[in-house]
Amino acid sequence: MMHPEERLAELGLSVPEVAAPVAAYVPAVRSGNHVFTSGQLPMRGGELMLTGKVGGEVSLEEAVECARQCALNALAAVKAQIDDLAAIRRVVKVVCFVASTPDFTGQPQVANGVSELLGEIFGDAGAHARSAVGVSVLPLDAPVEVELVVEV
Template sequence: MTSPEERLAEIGLEVPAVAKPVAAYVPAVASGDLVFTSGQLPMRDGELMVTGKVGGEVSAEEATLCAQQCALNAIAAVKSVVGDLSRITQVVKVVAFVASTPDFTGQPQVANGASELLGTVFGDAGVHARSAVGVPVLPLDSPVEVEIVVRVAG
């Protein structure tokens, strides 16, 4: 059986360093057998991948890649708390916020960038409940923000 990190490597990705918080919070916190991440932005090498509104300056395709990066950053945040990603037994919930123009209605497709990555990395344990929400603005003018909740084995 391959590890989550090996499955990431198979698709050309790796767990990044934990993104530094942009305000007064921590990237993730454990409570019992659950780990909750803070909202993760599409930070790569310390910078947002793109800025702007989906349906305006940011295409749906770019936003989907941003959602994938957000999920990757969420995985890093979870790993910083649990140490070994193989301890994740279930991705329980994903919430994707999409800063979009008023006429953009493709938030669920954008959120698939995160959901599909989690499914690839965690297999059956990556099947989750999800909300995809359109919002007028996100921190730093990010087009996407994703938070996850996972269950871990003791």
């Protein structure tokens, strides 16, 4: 199996710097053989990619891109705890929160941005349990927030 960061490079992606927390928490915590990330927003270069509600100001396609960035940020938080993404034995759980308009029901499609990326990076070890949840608002008016649980 190719190293996860080599696979990311093939996809034209990389693990960013760990996003600074926007409140009183840490980006990730290791407990035994698991790393739990805090919710990661679609920050790129220290700025939110987009703001607003999916189904309103933010399109489904834009939300999927935000979800992918959230996943990369979550992997950055994991890497800060374990030093090497190759130590990930499997992705256990993904939770994807989508700030959406009341009539938007495509939360699973937004979460697929995370799920498909993790599958591309980790193969079978990227298959995971998942929740895709519609919410009225997220921190900083972000359209998407993602958290991961991985086994190391």
